[in-house]
Amino acid sequence: METLTEAWRLIASFDATLVEIVSLSLFVSLTATMLAALIGIPLGAALAIWSFPLRGVLVVLSTSFMALPPVVVGLVVYLSLSRAGPLGMFGLLFTPSAMIIAQTILITPIITALTREAVLPLRREYDLLLLSVDAGNWLMLKTLVWDARFGVVTALLAGFGRALAEVGAVLIVGGNISGLTRVMTTTIALETSKGNLELALALGVILLMIAISINAAIHLLARFGRRYEVTR
């Protein structure tokens, strides 16, 4: 009970350490989501709209990589960024940039696959209309992504949720360095093992609240999106 009260005090008083950790978590995961969106939305839409060489391979890869184990991603990024690795000269290991790279790799397949799933049924439905008005490739892509917008934003939220909640990848490539690369999940793991349960619990509550907010947002979006759905 005392732990719970103390955890609540940390949250209510905007404890400096707590705020710093939460801010870094949000910064890393939001940046990773934005980067993954830049790759995943056009790629997912392209996989739904056009046939091109390797499309089948990319579809299978994006779908199976949705469940990439974070520790494996962490390990691969670690090896690439470590001093002896191919990208070692940039000196990114144990920085927030390394964490952003790892999370981007982790969630790009999720955003790609979910965007493709959102666009695919619309592509079939709009095919003849887009052909009949002579829409070029760019207009086709824009029209389909915009009309699949509720599904695409859901894909982004799912990716963001996954990035924020994962611990394995950021722990390996970030190193959980106090004041530099310590984020919510890695702090919870560390502080719990140290017996410092107040901070861990406070962060757990915040993480849970964000997760609930994301799911509520997905639910509301789906409800709002139904206004535009066509019934025959």
Added chain:
Amino acid sequence: MNPPELVFDAATIAADGRILLGPISLRIDRPGITVVMGPNGAGKSLFLSAAHGLLVPDQGSITWNGQPASKTRASRGFVFQATPILRRSVRGNIALPLIARGVSRARAADRIAAALAEARLDTDPAKPAAALSGGERKRLDLARAIVTRPDVILLDEPSANLDPATTAELEQSLRHISEGGTKILISTHDIAQARRLAAEILFFSEGRLLEQADTASFFHQPASNAAQRFLDGER
């Protein structure tokens, strides 16, 4: 201005090695409304899709004023039997062909307002198109087809699921559009509608064009037995 000239030159449409339509040879160059008639499965929808260039002939050619139909789609409007509705507002739906042609936003607003009026779609352009009734969706599709002020519009059984009052309004819009100089091709299996609208009749049966005739002479004395049977079946 001369009406646009549609020419089918021994055109066939096939799928899986089976001929679904044709070979068809015809020339349509008169103004007014040309009605494509025939029983279900006669090939009316295929014919309209081919005439708009949505299907490319496997043999022969289909041209408008000498240009292949599939290269000149932007100069025509098409109203589908099953209306495709974009997941956006009424305005957003009608704007699509304008965006495809690069029309500026300011001019697009005027065009959309004019198209809504001409198609007699009296609704808030900002509301989701999915909220429209069946009849309103058909008028939305018509507005989308005429918003670029095309030379030709093609309509695939537009009144198949409409009540008589809505059908009458649609026909009135079509007459008005036709009088404005736009060539109209419309398919229907409704004999009364064909009588009301047509200047010219194309009669199809089993994927073949059996007759191309003036409305009066077609109804007075159809040249083919199939057409006679079709008309008899309705009496």
